[in-house]
Amino acid sequence: MVAVLDLAPPPPLSSELPAHPLPAHIRSRLRPQVSFAQVGAGVGPEIAAPEQMPPEVDAIEPDAIELDAIEPDAIEMNTGGLPKPDERRFIPTALANQAVQTPIIQTPIIQPPPTAPVPGLPATNQTLILSDIQVVGSSIFQPQDLATIIAAFQNRLLQPNDLRELSDRITQLYLSRGYITSRALDPVILGDRATVQVIEGSIEAIEISGTQRLNPDYIRRRILLGAGQPLNTQRLEAQLKLLRGDPLFKSFEASLKAGSGLGQSILVVTVQEAKPVTAQVSADNALPPSVGGEQFGLQIQHQNLTGNGDRLGGSYGRSRTGGSQQYSVFYTTPVAIASQTLPSGTVSASAQVTRTRITQDDFETFGIRGTSEQYAITYRQPLIRTPQQELALSAGFTYQDGQTFLFEDRPTPFGLGPDADGVSRTSVFHLAQDYVKRDASGAWVLRSQVNFGTGLLGATENSDPVPDGQFISWLGQAQRVQRLGKRHLLLAQGSLQLTPDELLPSQQFSLGGGQSLRGYRQNARSGDNGFRFSLEDRITMLRNTAGDSTLQLAPFAEVGQVWNAGDNPNRLSDQRLLASLGLGMIWQPWPQVMLRLDYGLPLVGLRDRGENLQDKGLYFSTSYRF
Known part of the structure; x- marks a missing residue:
């Protein structure tokens, strides 16, 4: 909200006085x-x-x-x-x-961007049994973190909608941890094996408008502390809330919009500087x-x-x-x-x-x-x-x-x-x-x-x-x-x-x-x-x-x-x-x-x-x- 400058008081006249003409x-x-x-x-x-x-x-x-x-x-x-x-x-x-x-602002500053469409599963009524399911592209979750989800879909008869549910559950796991721009694509099937590709979200660009005297890098550096890859919106929200409380700003607003690729987002920041x-x-x-x-x-x-x-x-x-x-x-x-x-x-x-x-x-x-x-x-x-x-x-x-x-x-x-x-x-x-x-x-x-x-x-x-x-x-x-x-x-x-x-x-x-x-x-x-x-x-x-x-x-x-x-x-x-x-x-x-x-x-x-x-x-x- 604190380097310490300890400017102590000037030297005092202390409790004992030296000999001098005072009575x-x-x-x-x-x-x-x-x-x-x-x-x-x-x-x-x-x-x-x-x-x-x-x-x-x-x-x-x-x-x-x-x-x-x-x-x-x-x-x-x-x-x-x-x-x-x-x-x-x-x-x-x-x-x-x-x-x-x-109290700290509880209302989210940013909302997830619209989800870009991705190719779905081919239309079919064919059932299948998967002996092996691999999840690739995840830097956040280890195999043991996904084991429970995967086990529910292995070695049993699956409908096409079940495969989509597999991806949805992995996506939901990301959402529950604050990775709202990350998602799992529908599985790719090869025989009795399936591969689920995860697209982890990221900030493609930060667009800043409204600055006059302030260098936009002042804002950008602070946002980047919460904009790592994959993008975790809880950490991003924290940095945005701190900026919203900065006395340099009379107002501070931010929003996400879809970027040029899957999982990519553009953060749009609009500020009004305080006097x-x-x-x-x-x-x-x-x-x-x-x-x-x-x-x-x-x-x-x-x-x-x-x-x-x-x-x-x-x-x-x-x-x-x-x-x-x-x-x-x-x-x-x-x-x-x-x-x-x-x-x-x-x-x-x-x-x-x-x-x-x-x-x-x-x-x-x-x-x-x-x-x-x-x-x-x-x-x-x-x-x-x-x-x-x-x-x-x-x-x-x-x-x-x-x-x-x-x-x-x-x-x-x-x-x-x-x-x-x-x-x-x-x-x-x-x-x-x-x-x-x-x-x-x-x-x-x-x-x-x-x-x-x-x-x-x-x-x-x-x-x-x-x-x-x-x-x-x-x-x-x-x-x-x-x-x-x-x-x-x-x-x-x-x-x-x-x-x-x-x-x-x-x-x-x-x-x-x-x-x-x-x-x-x-x-x-x-x-x-x-x-x-x-x-x-x-x-x-x-x-x-x-x-x-x-x-x-x-x-x-x-x-x-x-x-x-x-x-x-x-x-x-x-x-x-x-x-x-x-x-x-x-x-x-x-x-x-x-x-x-x-x-x-x-x-x-x-x-x-x-x-x-x-x-x-x-x-x-x-x-x-x-």
Whole structure:
């Protein structure tokens, strides 16, 4: 419906502050509020889609889950607004979207072509007994597969109609396995022996019309994955359904017509391309209050830049106070491989620049700011891609460079890990696997990623146990979407990060915020290890004339905990287990407009709780696509 670009958040100010002129009471208040893992950190736009994912999922950036249904192959930007600080802990949006979209199209896209007439048996009333029956031309069925059919016609008295029934039964065997253009001809009789010739169907040609900017080979390559010989229409249907869900197309129709010879067919494809450029404006309060809390953003994407299905997109975001500004750009392109069974892979590249500044009243005069740059490249290769499931492997590399300052231009490290100039760098290789399994009542989304922090490109190095850029960590994620009757959609989501190493804050697992654990401010708690579990029931209250849900209520329960590895000198609060109950509302009056409001009631009262909307458990997000 998903290559992985893991653009981790910029380096944060961690929980321990170095000696500097700030009074102690100010330093204590800074700890929970100015972590740059909290402050404006974020990841770039998601890039993905199976052919599609998502779903030709060409490249996937771990992203905050945005569960509004889209077509499985859509390659979407972050539909929840600007890049979020906690996106790294979530199943990629494109994968998550596959789990809640409408069920797979069950109506066949193609129908068998008219059967060409073939010579029949000569008119005769003569009976005969056959001692030997041979079936030739079958590459699918072995002699043992046909033995039962043949045995019913051997060594007994046969009428001419019996011989025709022999061919019909063999033809029916092909039809039952999805080979609807294959057939068995009437037997050729020679004495007491009969030979049945099988004509196995094939695609003689693919005729494509309606393309404008898109290269027809983009369609042809994907169809050929399901158009092997003999032609199996079930496999062909699967590829056509994936193409029908591709966001490159506004409409996609296909039909078979008889070809020039027995068993040969011509596939006729008619498409209407969707508009290539899409954009979105958004607003939410998903940033930490210390940099403004509320943010506004613009995202734009060209989903067919050169006519080969490659995407180029970018986004800009700014917090209400100007405390956070983010610029990101990405490019992803399909990569055809020399295989008749594997779908095309995808190469993706992205870059993001983040500038953050503490604008909270109590601390603005200290001129605390940070900068971060992130660059990533990823290759993703689906191994299985059907309308029902997708399995893919991906490998990528991400470089991140960040620095923090005090009094505007004084390089200052916050916490143990960054160097004396407040600089922290990571060069991380990622290996990931993702799997989507859809059924009539819901879907599973599973994802596993191993991160290897290296010393390449000047990555931060420290003596144990001080955190640095050399580490190994594992992130596992799971989601189940279950339809319960006509009104209820149950979402269960879980994430778990484990590592034996002390991590820089940009690599840590965080809790809190509207896209994470509601009821608490953004990134209220962070640690080397952590887990999060969320259960939400989306209850449809209103539908439009098409039957689509326009208003949903969403009661939820969430819990999570973080803890550090080894002897990490950056101490954690003793309040590391968070839990909440709450209620959300999702309103989508038109397909391109979405508004979400959430209220989370914290079950664990934090001693460092503030007075911001997030601290009061209130979250909003709204977006308009055009």
